[in-house]
Amino acid sequence: MKDPNCLFCKIIDGVLPSVKVYESANVLAFLDVNPVEKGHVLVVPKRHWPTIADLPVSDSCDIRCAEELMYIMRVVAKAVSSSFADGVNVLQANGGCAGQTVPHLHFHVIPRYGKEPVQPVWRSGAGKYTGEEERDLFAKRISEAVNCIVAEERIVK
Numbered sequence: 001m002k003d004p005n006c007l008f009c010k011i012i013d014g015v016l017p018s019v020k021v022y023e024s025a026n027v028l029a030f031l032d033v034n035p036v037e038k039g040h041v042l043v044v045p046k047r048h049w050p051t052i053a054d055l056p057v058s059d060s061c062d063i064r065c066a067e068e069l070m071y072i073m074r075v076v077a078k079a080v081s082s083s084f085a086d087g088v089n090v091l092q093a094n095g096g097c098a099g100q101t102v103p104h105l106h107f108h109v110i111p112r113y114g115k116e117p118v119q120p121v122w123r124s125g126a127g128k129y130t131g132e133e134e135r136d137l138f139a140k141r142i143s144e145a146v147n148c149i150v151a152e153e154r155i156v157k
């Protein structure tokens with residue numbers, strides 16, 4: 001399952017070059033060509049899933065690919081933070097308004113150095129609710145949607 005126009009599918013197929021740090025039948029991890037910090041790694045599935053919502057939910061070889069993707073993302077983050085960085089961010093974006101520029105699911109593993117906290121991609125507190133009523137409305141919407149998806153996909157018992 002590949003998209004011939006996808007930048008990451010081309011990297012996976014070797015049509016475009018990359019500096020690989022890990023590769024298996026299901027997952028590729030390589031250095032970001034525009035690193036936020038030295039050692040910035042992208043971890044991608046070898047299946048063309050555009051966003052996290054496209055991850056498989058049924059028992060198949062695709063679900064094993066998804067499990068391995070999560071595992072390798074964890075391992076790369078652990079390796080970076082234990083071998084040379086002072087900390088690590090793991091970032092994942094879905095959709096253009098979230099900052100996703102390549103529509104092929106990927107995790108950024110970004111080493112951080114020094115003692116000063118980085119400016120996060122979000123502004124903490126910028127999304128203040130008008131009050132408890134609005135806050136509770138958002139909680140209700142999210143809760144209902146989560147329960148609906150869980151019921152449809154029947155993964156969590």
Ligand SMILES: [Zn+2]
Nearest residue numbers: 006009048104
């Ligand atoms: Zn792709």
